[in-house]
Amino acid sequence: MPxxxxxxxxxxxxxxxxxxxxxxxxxxxxxxxxxxxxxNIDDALTLDPQESFEISNGDVMNNLYLRxxxxxxxxxxxxxxxxxxxxTSAPDGRSMTFQxxxxxxxxxxxxxxxxxxxxxxxxxxxxxxxxxFITRQFGWTRDNVREMVRAxxxxxxxxxxxxxxxxxxxxxxxxGIASIVxxxxxxxxxxxxxxxxxxxxxxxxxxxxxRLADWRPKExxxxxxxPRFSGPAPGVKQVIVRHVPxxxxxxxxxEKGDVDVALDLRPDQLRAVASNPAxxxxxxxxxxxxxxxxxxxHPILAKPLVWxxxxxxxxxxxxxxxxxxxxxxxxxxxxxxxxxxxIQETPYRLxxxxxxxxxxxxGHPDGFSITFDAVSISPYNDLAQSLQASFAQAGVKxxxxxxxxxxxxxxxxxxxxxxxxxxxxxxxNDPNSIADFFTRNDDDSDANTNRNAAWRNHWVIPxxxxxxxxxxxxxxxxxxRAIYADLQRKVMTDSPLLLAFxxxxxxxxxxxxxxxxxxxxxxxTYYARIRKS
Amino acid sequence: MSRIAGRxxxxxxxxxxxxxxxxxxGRLLPVDPVLAVVGDRAPPDLYAKVAHDMHLDRPIAIQFxxxxxxxxxxxxxxxxxxxxxxxxxxxxxxxxxxxxxxFAIVIGVGLGIPTAVFCVRHAGRLGDHLGRIVSLLGLSxxxxxxxxxxxxxxxxxxxxxxxxxxxDVAFQYSVPVVTGLAVVDAMLSGDWAAVQDALSHxxxxxxxxxLVAFGYVTRMTRxxxxxxxxxxxxxxxxxxxxxxxxxxWRHALPAxxxxxxxxxxxxxxxxxxxxxxxxxxxxxxxxxxxxxxSLFAGDVPAVLVGTLVIGAVFMLINQCGDxxxxxxxxxxxxx
Numbered sequence: 001m002p003x004x005x006x007x008x009x010x011x012x013x014x015x016x017x018x019x020x021x022x023x024x025x026x027x028x029x030x031x032x033x034x035x036x037x038x039x040n041i042d043d044a045l046t047l048d049p050q051e052s053f054e055i056s057n058g059d060v061m062n063n064l065y066l067r068x069x070x071x072x073x074x075x076x077x078x079x080x081x082x083x084x085x086x087x088t089s090a091p092d093g094r095s096m097t098f099q100x101x102x103x104x105x106x107x108x109x110x111x112x113x114x115x116x117x118x119x120x121x122x123x124x125x126x127x128x129x130x131x132x133f134i135t136r137q138f139g140w141t142r143d144n145v146r147e148m149v150r151a152x153x154x155x156x157x158x159x160x161x162x163x164x165x166x167x168x169x170x171x172x173x174x175x176g177i178a179s180i181v182x183x184x185x186x187x188x189x190x191x192x193x194x195x196x197x198x199x200x201x202x203x204x205x206x207x208x209x210x211r212l213a214d215w216r217p218k219e220x221x222x223x224x225x226x227p228r229f230s231g232p233a234p235g236v237k238q239v240i241v242r243h244v245p246x247x248x249x250x251x252x253x254x255e256k257g258d259v260d261v262a263l264d265l266r267p268d269q270l271r272a273v274a275s276n277p278a279x280x281x282x283x284x285x286x287x288x289x290x291x292x293x294x295x296x297x298h299p300i301l302a303k304p305l306v307w308x309x310x311x312x313x314x315x316x317x318x319x320x321x322x323x324x325x326x327x328x329x330x331x332x333x334x335x336x337x338x339x340x341x342x343i344q345e346t347p348y349r350l351x352x353x354x355x356x357x358x359x360x361x362x363g364h365p366d367g368f369s370i371t372f373d374a375v376s377i378s379p380y381n382d383l384a385q386s387l388q389a390s391f392a393q394a395g396v397k398x399x400x401x402x403x404x405x406x407x408x409x410x411x412x413x414x415x416x417x418x419x420x421x422x423x424x425x426x427x428x429n430d431p432n433s434i435a436d437f438f439t440r441n442d443d444d445s446d447a448n449t450n451r452n453a454a455w456r457n458h459w460v461i462p463x464x465x466x467x468x469x470x471x472x473x474x475x476x477x478x479x480x481r482a483i484y485a486d487l488q489r490k491v492m493t494d495s496p497l498l499l500a501f502x503x504x505x506x507x508x509x510x511x512x513x514x515x516x517x518x519x520x521x522x523x524x525t526y527y528a529r530i531r532k533s
Numbered sequence: 534m535s536r537i538a539g540r541x542x543x544x545x546x547x548x549x550x551x552x553x554x555x556x557x558x559g560r561l562l563p564v565d566p567v568l569a570v571v572g573d574r575a576p577p578d579l580y581a582k583v584a585h586d587m588h589l590d591r592p593i594a595i596q597f598x599x600x601x602x603x604x605x606x607x608x609x610x611x612x613x614x615x616x617x618x619x620x621x622x623x624x625x626x627x628x629x630x631x632x633x634x635x636f637a638i639v640i641g642v643g644l645g646i647p648t649a650v651f652c653v654r655h656a657g658r659l660g661d662h663l664g665r666i667v668s669l670l671g672l673s674x675x676x677x678x679x680x681x682x683x684x685x686x687x688x689x690x691x692x693x694x695x696x697x698x699x700x701d702v703a704f705q706y707s708v709p710v711v712t713g714l715a716v717v718d719a720m721l722s723g724d725w726a727a728v729q730d731a732l733s734h735x736x737x738x739x740x741x742x743x744l745v746a747f748g749y750v751t752r753m754t755r756x757x758x759x760x761x762x763x764x765x766x767x768x769x770x771x772x773x774x775x776x777x778x779x780x781x782w783r784h785a786l787p788a789x790x791x792x793x794x795x796x797x798x799x800x801x802x803x804x805x806x807x808x809x810x811x812x813x814x815x816x817x818x819x820x821x822x823x824x825x826x827s828l829f830a831g832d833v834p835a836v837l838v839g840t841l842v843i844g845a846v847f848m849l850i851n852q853c854g855d856x857x858x859x860x861x862x863x864x865x866x867x868x
Contacts, residue, residue: 128578404829
C-alpha cells in the first residue's frame with residue numbers, strides 16, 4: 001500500500017488548519033444594523049396575536065403589531081396611544097369610544113381603519129383561544145361580539161354587559177389580544193372558517209415597526225424593519241432572536257460579542273458578568289409574583305394560625321439577597337410596584353420563635369410533616385429547598401415533590417397538592433389581572449371552570465369574590481383604590497396564599513446597546529427604541 | 534429474495550411493537566396533554582374541544598386504534614410545542630443530528646481503529662495502557678462538561694472555532710437550505726467563507742461526540758483483535774515470518790471486520806438518536822433536543838413520532854449491518 005507522501009500529508013494539514021482558522025474572531029461583533037438576542041424560545045407556538053400567549057415570543061408579538069393602546073416603558077402608569085389616538089368613556093361605564101389614528105399603514109400597504117380594529121377584537125372572541133379570557137370578561141361572546149364591538153366611521157365603539165372601570169378596559173386594550181391585524185390580508189387566507197388562524201400562526205399582518213421575515217420553531221425569529229411603519233424609523237433594521245437553550249452558552253456568546261443581548265442568564269452568571277465593562281445589565285421588574293399556597297382540603301393547613309406561622313418561616317431577606325442576588329424582590333402583597341393601586345407593605349420577616357409560638361397555639365408545638373410541590377427548574381426548586389430549610393427550624397418537615405412544570409401544573413389544576421410554590425404573571429397592567437386569580441372563587445366544586453389560585457386551594461371566599469367583582473365595575477378611581485388596598489391586605493395577612501417575591505428579569509446586553517427595556521408584562525419590550533453604537 | 538421479505542416482515546413487526554410501547558408510555562405520563570396545547574388560562578370550551586380533537590374522551594383502546602390508523606395513513610399529526618406538522622419538524626431537526634453523528638463517527642473510526650491496532654501491537658505495555666486510558670476518557674468524561682470547557686477554551690479564549698449554533702448569523706440566512714446539512718449546503722452555495730464557518734461550528738461538538746465514538750470503537754476493536762491474535766492462523770502466519778504489522782493489518786483486522794462493523798454501526802445508530810446534552814450546550818437544533826424539549830413541554834405526539842423515527846433509524850441501520858455482514862462473511866449467511 002503506497003504511503004502518502006510527506007508533501008500531501010503536509011498539504012492536508014495546512015488545508016485543515018486553513019479551514020478551521022478563524023481570523024478576526026476575537027474582534028467579532030454583530031453588524032451595527034442588526035440586533036441579535038440569545039434566548040430560550042422553545043415554548044413559542046404561534047404568532048397569531050389573537051392566539052399567542054407564550055412568554056418567549058411575547059416581545060416579538062409586541063413589535064410585529066400595534067395594539068389598540070400602547071405602554072410607555074418609561075412611565076407605566078397609564079396607557080398611551082396605539083392604533084387609537086384618543087378615547088372617551090361613557091359616564092355610565094357601559095361603553096367606550098376610540099378614535100383610530102389616521103396615517104397608519106399595514107405592512108401590505110393598506111391603511112389601518114376602524115373596521116380592522118373591530119375585526120381584530122371580534123376575532124379574539126370568535127377564535128376563543130387562550131388569551132380571550134382578557135376580553136371575555138366584558139361580557140363579549142361569540143353570539144354578541146359583533147354587536148358589542150363595532151366600527152363607526154373612524155371610531156371604534158365598545159359596549160359592555162355591565163359598567164366596567166375605564167382604566168380596566170384601557171389596560172385590557174394594551175394586551176396582545178388587542179393587536180390590530182390587517183382584516184383584508186387575514187381573510188384572504190381564511191380556510192374552513194378559521195379566520196386566517198392557520199396562516200397567521202406563521203406570518204405577520206400588522207402595522208408595527210417590524211414585519212416577520214422568518215420563523216423556524218426552536219431555531220430563530222427574524223424580524224425586519226417594516227418600510228411602511230408610520231412612526232420613527234427603528235434604530236436597528238433587523239432583529240434576530242436565536243434559540244440558545246443553555247444559559248452558559250448564552251453567556252459565552254454575549255461575552256464574545258456574537259450576540260448583543262442574553263435574556264436567560266442565571267443569578268450567579270449575572271453576578272459574574274456584572275463587573276465586565278463591555279456589558280450592561282438592565283433589570284426589568286415584572287408584575288409576576290411568587291407565592292406559597294396551602295390547600296384548605298388539608299386539615300392542618302386549613303387552620304388560620306398555621307397560615308400565620310408559616311408566613312414567619314419564610315427567609316425573605318436571605319432568599320432575595322443571598323440566593324437570588326436581587327433577581328427576586330421581597331413583595332408580600334399580590335400587586336407589585338408599578339401596577340396601579342399596589343400597596344408597598346412588607347410586614348413579615350423570618351421569625352422562628354414567633355412561628356413556633358403560633359404553631360403551638362394551633363396545636364402543633366412540634367410542627368408537622370407535609371408534601372410540597374415545586375417545579376424542577378430555578379427559581380422554584382431553589383425556593384423549595386430554602387423553604388424546606390427554614391420551615392424545618394420550627395419542626396415543619398417539607399417532603400419535596402420536584403417535577404417538570406407540566407406535571408406540577410397538571411397536579412395543581414387537579415387540586416392534588418398539599419403545599420406548593422408557584423408564580424402568577426401579570427397578563428395586562430391592571431390590578432384585576434392578579435386579583436381575579438387570588439380573590440375570586442365563584443364555585444368551589446369541580447364544575448368550576450375558572451381554575452384560579454383560590455379555587456385550586458379550596459379557599460372559599462364569597463365575600464372577597466363579590467368585592468373583586470365590584471372593583472371591576474367601580475367608576476370612581478379612589479373607591480377602586482380602596483377596594484384593592486383592602487383585598488391586598490386581606491390576602492397578605494389572613495389567607496392561605498403566602499405572597500413572597502416579585503420577579504426581576506435582567507437583560508444582559510453589550511455596552512453599545514442602548515434602550516433595551518422591559519415593562520411589567522412579559523411582552524413589553526420595544527425593539528424599535530433600541531440603538532447600537 | 535425470501536430472506537429480504539423476511540427481514541422486512543421483522544422490521545414491520547418491530548415497528549408495530551415500538552408504536553404500541555411509545556403510545557403506552559405517552560399515555561402513562563402524569564401530564565395533561567391538553568394543557569400543553571392550550572395553556573393554563575384557556576377557556577373551558579377550548580379545553581374541551583382540544584381534548585375531543587385529541588380523542589382523549591374515547592376509551593384507550595380506541596385511542597390506540599385511531600393513532601395507529603393515522604400513522605399508517607402517514608398522518609403524523611401536529612406538534613403542540615412548535616405548532617408545525619411533526620414530519621416537517623423532524624425533516625428540519627434530523628439533518629442537524631445526521632451531520633453531527635456522521636462527523637463524529639468518521640472521527641471515531643478514523644482514530645479508533647488505528648489506536649486499537651496500536652494497542653494490540655503493544656499489548657500489555659505502556660502504549661497499550663496509554664491507548665486504553667485515552668479511550669476510557671472518551672467514554673467517561675461527561676459530554677456537557679467537555680462541551681462547556683471546549684467552548685470556553687477554543688471559542689471564548691482562543692477563538693479557533695465557532696460558538697454555539699450551526700453557523701454564524703451572517704450565514705444563517707444567506708445560504709439556501711437544500712439538504713439541511715449546513716456544510717453540504719454551504720458547499721452547494723459555492724460560498725467558501727460559509728463552508729469555513731459551518732465547519733468551524735461543527736468541529737467542536739462533532740469532535741466531542743467523536744471522542745465518545747472513539748472510546749467505544751477503540752475498546753471494542755482492541756478486544757476483537759486480541760482474540761484474533763490468539764488464533765492458530767496467527768501463529769501460522771508468525772511461523773511463516775510475517776511481520777506483526779502485516780499480521781495485524783492484513784489478517785487479524787479483516788477477520789474481525791464483522792464484529793467491528795457491528796460496533797461501528799451501533800455507535801453510529803446511538804449517535805443518530807441525538808445527543809441531548811451536546812445539542813443543548815451547542816444550541817444545535819437536532820433530534821435529541823427536539824424530542825427532549827417536546828417531552829418537557831408535554832408534547833406527547835411529537836415525542837411519540839420522534840421516538841418512532843429514531844427507532845426506525847436504529848432498526849434500519851441494524852438491518853443494513855446484517856446485510857453487509859452477510860455479504861462480507863459467508864458463515865453468517867447460513868444462519
